[in-house]
Amino acid sequence: MKLDDPRIKRIIRERSLSFCLECGKCSASCPRMLTGKEYSPRLLAQKLITEPEDEAFIENSVWECLTCGMCEERCPSGVAYSRFILDMRTLLAGTKGLKGYRSHDGALHSWMRLMTSPDLEQNRLDWIGPELRVAGSGPLAFFTGCAPYFDVFFSWIEVDTLSIARDSIRLLNFLDLVPVVLGEERCCGHDLLWTGDRENFETLCRQNYEEFKAAGVREVVVSCPECYQVLSQFMPQVIPGFDLKITLLMELLDREIRKGGLSFQPLPRRVTYQDPCRLGRMSGRYQVPRTLLSLIPELTLAEMENSGRSAVCCGNNGFINCDLYSKRIQVERLKEAKATRAELLVTACPKCMIHLTCAMRDPLRQGSLALPIRDLANVLAGQIEWSGGEAPVGPRPR
Amino acid sequence: MARVNLLGICCSWSPFACYNAAGMARMELPSNFDLIRVMCIGRINQALILRAFEYGADGVILLECQDEDCRYGPGPEVGHNNVQRVRKLLHLLGIGQKRLVEKNFAANEREELVAALWEFARDMEAMGTNPAKPSQEREGP
Ligand code: SF4
Ligand code: SF4
Numbered sequence: 001m002k003l004d005d006p007r008i009k010r011i012i013r014e015r016s017l018s019f020c021l022e023c024g025k026c027s028a029s030c031p032r033m034l035t036g037k038e039y040s041p042r043l044l045a046q047k048l049i050t051e052p053e054d055e056a057f058i059e060n061s062v063w064e065c066l067t068c069g070m071c072e073e074r075c076p077s078g079v080a081y082s083r084f085i086l087d088m089r090t091l092l093a094g095t096k097g098l099k100g101y102r103s104h105d106g107a108l109h110s111w112m113r114l115m116t117s118p119d120l121e122q123n124r125l126d127w128i129g130p131e132l133r134v135a136g137s138g139p140l141a142f143f144t145g146c147a148p149y150f151d152v153f154f155s156w157i158e159v160d161t162l163s164i165a166r167d168s169i170r171l172l173n174f175l176d177l178v179p180v181v182l183g184e185e186r187c188c189g190h191d192l193l194w195t196g197d198r199e200n201f202e203t204l205c206r207q208n209y210e211e212f213k214a215a216g217v218r219e220v221v222v223s224c225p226e227c228y229q230v231l232s233q234f235m236p237q238v239i240p241g242f243d244l245k246i247t248l249l250m251e252l253l254d255r256e257i258r259k260g261g262l263s264f265q266p267l268p269r270r271v272t273y274q275d276p277c278r279l280g281r282m283s284g285r286y287q288v289p290r291t292l293l294s295l296i297p298e299l300t301l302a303e304m305e306n307s308g309r310s311a312v313c314c315g316n317n318g319f320i321n322c323d324l325y326s327k328r329i330q331v332e333r334l335k336e337a338k339a340t341r342a343e344l345l346v347t348a349c350p351k352c353m354i355h356l357t358c359a360m361r362d363p364l365r366q367g368s369l370a371l372p373i374r375d376l377a378n379v380l381a382g383q384i385e386w387s388g389g390e391a392p393v394g395p396r397p398r
Numbered sequence: 399m400a401r402v403n404l405l406g407i408c409c410s411w412s413p414f415a416c417y418n419a420a421g422m423a424r425m426e427l428p429s430n431f432d433l434i435r436v437m438c439i440g441r442i443n444q445a446l447i448l449r450a451f452e453y454g455a456d457g458v459i460l461l462e463c464q465d466e467d468c469r470y471g472p473g474p475e476v477g478h479n480n481v482q483r484v485r486k487l488l489h490l491l492g493i494g495q496k497r498l499v500e501k502n503f504a505a506n507e508r509e510e511l512v513a514a515l516w517e518f519a520r521d522m523e524a525m526g527t528n529p530a531k532p533s534q535e536r537e538g539p
Pocket of ligand 1: 026029030031032033041064065066067068069070071072081082
């Protein structure tokens with residue numbers, strides 16, 4: 001890597017890295033650094049500008065970041081840190097190969113890449129029973145993401161991400177919406193994108209777009225914040241003339257509820273809420289999930305010490321670099337959740353659910369971190385009813 | 399018939415002894431077959447099996463010891479559990495679950511091992527190439 005490499009110069013310019021004041025606010029708020037990892041976002045920024053010949057340092061650091069966006073929130077100079085990391089990873093992966101220690105030995109990345117096959121014939125809809133109304137074609141689709149795959153792969157930690165997809169469709173059905181669920185939907189490509197595999201990511205984007213078009217879809221409802229970020233922010237960069245409307249399930253619900261006629265059955269629980277980074281810091285949605293929770297009678301929302309803009313990451317992103325520092329981040333986060341005396345931890349991202357559930361199960365902690373965890377869609381589907389009363393559409397939260 | 403890529407993942411103990419003995423006896427093996435030797439099939443995880451398909455295998459056979467012969471203890475059981483789990487992922491991906499085969503051998507079963515490899519090759523050739531192959535290069539170096 002050379003100081004005058006035009007590609008590096010361009011990244012530095014586009015991501016405002018030369019505005020860095022070396023104030024160190026990023027490092028002081030970075031969960032990875034705070035848990036003791038030898039990684040400093042400030043130092044990486046400085047090295048890249050003043051000592052780009054220290055390639056080993058730069059390359060290692062680029063793969064360490066969680067892309068959680070906490071530093072950007074604090075940076076007084078507007079450095080776009082996570083996008084800078086994304087650009088650097090894409091560049092390095094193209095020139096030096098993909099790096100970053102892949103969790104689960106890269107099994108997830110393997111299936112994501114296998115999905116780029118043009119001749120794929122998946123059996124990904126086995127979980128849709130007669131109680132769910134779905135369509136093969138039509139104007140509105142629901143994007144399930146990798147939920148059917150997670151359901152198999154993470155069955156050993158007993159995390160039910162497929163329940164999020166089921167409850168999302170139940171909620172849509174409850175509003176008399178019958179979504180298209182594609183039989184050949186692919187992974188949205190989030191994890192490949194953020195680990196530098198731009199080529200396969202773009203292939204997935206094109207394939208998903210073509211599948212939607214072939215089914216006559218005009219609007220895609222998404223529950224997972226990572227899928228939402230990809231479909232709404234990155235897919236339009238890949239597809240010329242992108243014309244799909246991408247809607248967050250929670251915003252659709254919020255809109256429908258404002259029209260009146262809907263209400264929620266009481267849920268006498270104290271709950272706390274984990275802001276997913278792709279929903280909060282990267283898409284600016286802090287209020288909608290809280291508003292929806294506040295509509296449930298008898299539910300008390302107890303905020304964690306760090307919430308909203310300063311919510312701490314669930315410890316991992318893109319399924320790389322899960323290590324003891326990730327674990328420390330998760331343990332600290334779960335302690336914060338426990339400190340609220342909540343009986344239920346609500347999140348809105350299946351990945352938060354997977355990573356935090358994994359940490360809860362640490363046998364050495366003997367269950368001291370265990371806390372029931374549910375997705376916002378699960379909680380809402382369990383309580384929603386028409387204001388005259390009608391049975392809720394899903395099982396009640398435990 | 400389309401040429402299929404076959405991969406064997408072979409435990410270094412009993413199955414490799416069979417494979418070695420078959421080689422010494424100059425027994426014929428399928429030509430489109432590659433073998434990876436590992437210390438124990440317990441070393442193999444779901445990711446490594448999936449990776450074989452990602453890298454273009456049309457069929458994967460795990461060659462394991464008999465349960466009671468494992469030099470380390472749980473090897474074949476680990477292999478068995480991984481196969482069960484990966485088969486579910488293969489099913490989702492539309493990669494026929496039959497493309498992943500698991501066989502156990504005692505150290506003196508060279509004929510059985512060779513017969514199993516031919517049977518595996520015939521079955522895979524009958525199934526043809528695996529439809530789920532990544533459309534472009536996988537990971538870099
Ligand atoms: S994005 Fe998160 S992990 Fe990466 S440098 Fe910023 S605070 Fe640290
Ligand atoms: S917070 Fe922003 S200005 Fe301060 S050191 Fe980090 S990148 Fe530079």
